[in-house]
Amino acid sequence: MTETYNNYVGGEWIESTAGETFAVRNPADSDEIVGHFQASTTADAEEAIDAAVAAQDEWANMPSPERGAVLNSTAKRLEARKEEATETLVREEGKTYSEASGEVQRAIDIFYYYAQKTRDIGGTVKSPSGQDKDLYTKREPLGTVGLITPWNYPIAIPAWKLAPALAAGNTAVLKPASAAPNVVRIVFECLDEAGLPDGAANLVTGSGSEVGGPIAGHEDIDGVSFTGSTAVGTSVAQTAAEDLTRVQAEMGGKNPTVVMPSADIEEAAEILGVGAFGTTGQSCTAASRAIVHEDVYDEFVGAIVEYAESIEIGSGMDDPDMGPHVSESELDGTLEYIDIAKDEGAKLVTGGEELTDGEYADGYFVDPTVFADVENDMRIAQEEVFGPVLAVSKVSDFEEGLAVANDVDYGLSASIVTEDLNEAGEFVDRIEAGVAKVNEKTTGLELHVPFGGYKQSSTNTYREQGDAGLDFFTSTKTVYRNY
Known part of the structure; x- marks a missing residue:
């Protein structure tokens, strides 16, 4: 019997309020259904956002190295399940086993990387113009962020959005692409087992119109990170811009x-x-x-x-x-x-x-x-x-x-x-x-340097990965202190 998978909201695996699901098939053998997933509604997206907002203070106020310990534990758990995650990715997305294994390893490495980067989140100290004063900056999380990810790298791209978002102290709602939503479920199981506070990260499956659009346009979403087509990314950016929500979209290429x-x-x-x-x-x-x-x-x-x-x-x-x-x-x-x-x-x-x-x-x-x-x-x-x-x-x-x-x-x-x-x-x-x-192929990226495009390939706002990944998910506050 084909398994049915639930959303992850507020630390619980729950069904959609509508009670409907959709099937994902093996692209190498379309007769094989690899799983049924929640056909979530706008109400489900809003429930996930509410859970993330409720968890903001607890997660943001946790010392950064403690957040890093959760990410490090997540990486270890994902590493222990690498073979399972690889096979899951192959069966839902179609990559070769070697390609899928490399992508899963990439996700593992990303969580390890940002686990360590939590110790570097801080600011800069500058020289003030007068005596008995301090002048410095501090980096603060945006709040609650929406992450909308594609099917072609169904674990690596969610990882390179989710890990820096959590490292910086944000809570998150992630909507994966409907064509390949299963492998990222394993990431959320690892986060849960690693001790992530309830609501700090939430997973909602479903269509872009029912889930993605409401996430991008919700008043309680403080940042939106999207990867996908230029047409959809432009729409997401325009929707977010109506409330001046910070947005990052990486899109097509030629x-x-x-x-x-x-x-x-x-x-x-x-x-x-x-x-x-x-x-x-x-x-x-x-x-x-x-x-x-x-x-x-x-x-x-x-x-x-x-x-x-x-x-x-x-x-x-x-x-x-x-x-x-x-x-x-x-x-x-x-x-x-x-x-x-x-x-x-x-x-x-x-x-x-x-x-x-x-x-x-x-x-x-x-x-x-x-x-x-x-x-x-x-x-x-x-x-x-x-x-x-x-x-x-x-x-x-x-x-x-x-x-x-x-x-x-x-x-x-x-x-x-x-x-x-x-x-x-x-x-x-x-x-x-x-x-x-x-003298290299156009594909293949290092995880510790910025990634993004020019022209219609990007919103040309913020880059992803490396330190740039943390830049998007933090705001800078400048402090003047007269003592």
């Missing part, structure tokens, strides 16, 4: 990798291949554009086709090179963009087919896909395709490559493959992206 003549082309193909097809291309930092110098263009196209055609595809539990899309709707979106690219005149050089036979019959699988001769005004070069699709464009020199890379509405992650130090330096200085990489 990430380029520029390949120059000095590059090792086999290495460049691997960098692009991992960046484009890893996690089935379902990453906001995935490489979706290869911008290649004409001198090495044909060689690169041959190498990336060879790479794509070598990828083993299958159920994530078998740990292949690439798993399925998370859902039928996401697969349909990718297939639609493949058709659009064909209609616009891009040259399909490999892939582009849905896999439907044998082991693929009941899943959401597609071949890794490469289009060549892509013009920059084509939709395949301008719009985010959340799947394993790479658009390859030819340029005549570095300046044209940089111009093409910047000629999109997004600016999340970008990379260059080159052995020319001047090109590398120019690229880092002039690329319009929040993450710039040299």
